[in-house]
Amino acid sequence: MRIPNFCPAYAIYTSPATPDKHRETRRQQAMASPPARSSTRHSKIPEFSVGPIGQPMPAVGLGTASHPFVAEDVRAAVLIALELGYRHIDTAALYASERVVGEAMAEAAQQGIVASTEELFVTSKVWCTQCHPQLVLPSLRESLLNLQMEYVDLYLVHWPMAVKPSKPHFPMKREDIVPMDLSGVWQAMEECHRLGLAKMIGVSNFTTKKLQELLAIAKIPPAVNQVELNPTWQQKKLIEFCKDKGIHVAAYSPLGGQRISKMNPVRQSEVLEEIGKARGKSVAQISLRWIYEQGASMAVKSLKRERLKENIEIFGWELSDEDRFKIGEIPQHKLVTVQSLLCPEGISNVDISDVDVLEM
Secondary structure, X not given: OOOOOOOOOEEOOOOOOOOOOOOOOHHXXXXXXXXXXXXXXXXXXXXXXXXOOOEEEEOEEXXXXXXXXXXXXXXXXXXXHHHHXXXXXXXXXXXXXXXXXXXXXXXXXXXXXXXXXXXXXXXXXXXXXXXXXXXXXXXXXXXXXXHOOOOEEEEEEOOOOEEOOOOOEEOEOHHHEEOOOHHHHHHHHHHHHHOOOEEEEEXXXXXXXXXXXXXXXXXXXXXXEEEEOEOOEOOHHHHHHHHHXXXXXXXXXXXXXXXXXXXXXXXXXXXXXXXXXXXXXXXXXXXXXXXXXXXXXXXXXXXXXXXXXXXXXXXXXXXOHHHHHHHHOOOOOOOOOHHHHEOOOOOOOOOOHHHHOOOO
């Protein structure tokens, strides 16, 4: 997600929606052993086996973060994606898209686009302003109300950073950053899982150092770490660490992210363009295929049907060793940093340097 750097902070926040009284009770199913997902679903997207019991997670999902946020655009994108076979929808408290996502999924079930919402894999996230032990569970309950669901498949700590309690917003004031009670926050995440409100719990934007801190105190280890990942920010050290610890890596900004400027190192990569022309594929498909071959899933955002279709046509073929070597030589550049979440002025009393370590 492209994070604009301006102040004052503004809230992008939605109030709860009324749950659908006729929806199946997802929470009861979550508390039991999760049912195996049918291999005959109307989706050709492969799934990764994630977490300690190997829950299936689609390799490609639809991201719903956008700036500016236009509700009708997101609703249309969700419906089109589900028609095309997407079964993973990625949202967050910060994105302001949870209510629209919930409405679109309910509409898809009513129209028969999906047999029921049980076919879908839904990810949401708790924002920095709710990264306090007493606020994690209420934040998830509010997300569930907006989504019209009894549980989410995956719930993530959005960033390893805490800010004074308020409605989700960015940019955030540096002076509002407070020490994060990682142990308390993760215990609250584990409670969300035990209550059946989240099938799996995980994190986002965690470095290897932050993951080590978490693993040292976690009773339930994170199933997923969602991070910026694409050929221009390859995260080799982090990927190897997560593989060793049994943590699945999920990619955001797999095509270089949203940018106000027209410069995009992924879409404008001469290396990816050369490989794409030789193989009859688009630059986007080369990037997404590379991510898939790293063993990572991804959330890709698009509002256009042709792009949404193109983004899932990355299976049934593979990159060559030469392709992979060329991609491995692409210069690296990280787009999303914690500094981009903060107002430029002001001073923080909390050292957050370890949140922004650049791991190559």
